[in-house]
Amino acid sequence: MARDGAGEWLLDLAQAHRLSPAQRQIVQRMLGMFPDVAFLSTIEIAERAGVSQPTVTRLAAALGFAGFGEFRAALRDAVLAGIPQQRSPARPESGVAAIDQERANLDSLKRVIAGDPMARAVHLLAGASPLGVIGLRASAALAQYFGYFARRVLPAVSVCTDAGAVDDAVLQLSQQGAEALLFFAMPRYPAATVAAVRLARGLGLATVVIADNPLVPFAEDADVLLVAPVGTGLIFDSHASVVTLAISLLDAITRTDPHRTQQRLEAHEALVDRWVHDA
Template sequence: MAHDGAGEWLLDLAQAHRLSPAQRQIVQRMLGMFPDVAFLSTVEIAERAGVSQPTVTRLAAALGFAGFPEFRAALRDAVLAGIPDQRIPHRQDAAVAAIEQERANLESLKRVVGGDPMNQAVRLLAGSGPLGVVGLRASAALACYFGYFARRVLPAVTVCTDAGAVDDDVLQLSQQGASALLVFAMPRYPAGTVAAVRLARGLGLATVVVTDTALVPFADDADVLLVAPVGTGLVFDSHAAVVTLAISLLDAIAKTDPHRTQQRLEAHESLVDRWVHDT
C-alpha cells in the first residue's frame, strides 16, 4: 500500500521491522506527536510516550538506525520533505494497513500449500499415531486451535502448551509410538520450543515446524518448515495466515483417509445436540 506523509513513512518503517509489542506501542504514540516528534529528544519522547529513555533509544536501533540521532534526522527529513498530504495516520489507519498486510500474507500461502514441503508435512503427520502438537506462549492458542479440530478427525491427538512439561510430553509421545510432531513457533521464539524440536528429533520423531519466516535460527532443526508470515502492523502480532495454514494442513491430513474422517465426523455430529445452544 502506498503511503503519503511523514507519519505514513514511520508506519511503513515500523511494519518493515520486527518490533516488540512495547516498541510498537511507542510508534503508535509517536504517530500522534507529528510534526513535533521529529524535533524532540529521547527524554522528551519518553516522557510523552510514558516509557523510559533507553526504551526509545532501543526503538531507533530496532528500526535499523545506528542510534537515535540518525533516526531523528530521518524523521526530520520526512517532516521537512514537503510531501503533499501530511496526514497523520490514526489507529484506524494502522488497522487498515494491518489488514492489507494480512491480505498479502494470505496471498503468500498459495506457494506454501501447493509446495512439496506441505505434501511432505501431510504425509508425516497423517502417519503419526498419536499426533503431538506443540505451541508455547504466543503459539499456545494456535496449537489448541489445531488440536481442537484435529480431534474430530484423528484418533489420538496430544496438545502440549506447558513449557514446564513439554519435554515430558514429547518423551511420552515417543514412547506411545508417535512418529511425527507438529510445532507452532511464532515470535518471540521460546527456548522451550526449540529444545522440544531438538529433543523430538533426538528421539527419532520427524518434526514439522510452522513459523513466520524461513530465516528462523532453528530452521535446520526442522525436518519440514512451513512458513506463514504474521501481521506486524498492530501492537501485537496477528495470525490470520498462520490459522489459515493450520486448518489447510489439517484438511489435507483428513483427506488422506476420507472413510475414517467421514465416520469420525458423523460420530461427532451425533453429539452436537448435547451441547449446542439453538437460538
C-alpha cells in the same frame, strides 16, 4: 511479516546461500529495517541488529559480494526500483493497514500450500498416531485451535502448551509410538519450543514446524518448515495466515483417509445435540 520487492530480493538472496544462524538472524532483523537499511553503515546496522560490525561485514561476503559496499549498492538498487515500502504500524489507521497486510500474507500462502514442503508435512503427520501438537506462549492458542478440530477427525491427538512440561510430553509421545510432531513457533520464539524440537529429533521423531519466517534460527532443526507470515501492523502480532495454514494442513491430512474422516465426523455429529444451543 509482509515484505515488499526489496525485502523479497534480500530474502531470496539469503535462501540461496548457506548462512550461519547468526547471519540468518541479521537478515531477519534487516527485513524489518527497509527502506533505511540500504543507506546505513555497517556500524549502524550492527547497532540495530545487536551484533558486531565484523559480523555484518562477513554477512556481505557470505551472500556472495566482494565487500559490504557492493552489497549496500545492490540493496539500494532494490529499494530504489520503485517498489512501495511496507507501512508503519504506528499510523492512526493501523487497523486498516493491518487488514491489507494480512491479505498479502494470505496471498503468500498459495505457494506454501501448493509446495513440496506441505506435501511432506501431510505425509509425515497423516501417519502419526498419536499426533503431538506443541505450541508455547504466543503459539499456545494456535496449538489448541488445531488440536480442537484435529480431535474430531484423527484417532489420537495430544496437545501441549505448558513450557514446564513440554520435554516430558515429547518423551511420552515418543514412548507411545508417535512418529512425527507438529510445532507452532511464532515470535518471540520460546527457548523451550526450540529445545523441544531438538529433543524430538534426538528421539527419532520427525518435526514439522510452522513458523513466521524461513530464516528462523532453528530452521535446520525442522524436518519440514512451513512459513506463514504474521501481521505486524497492530500492537500485537495477528495470526490470520497461520490459522489458515493450520486448518489447510489438517484438511489435507483428513483427505489421506476420507473413509475414516467421514466416520469420525458422523460420530461427532451424533453428539452435537448434547451441547449445541439453538436460539
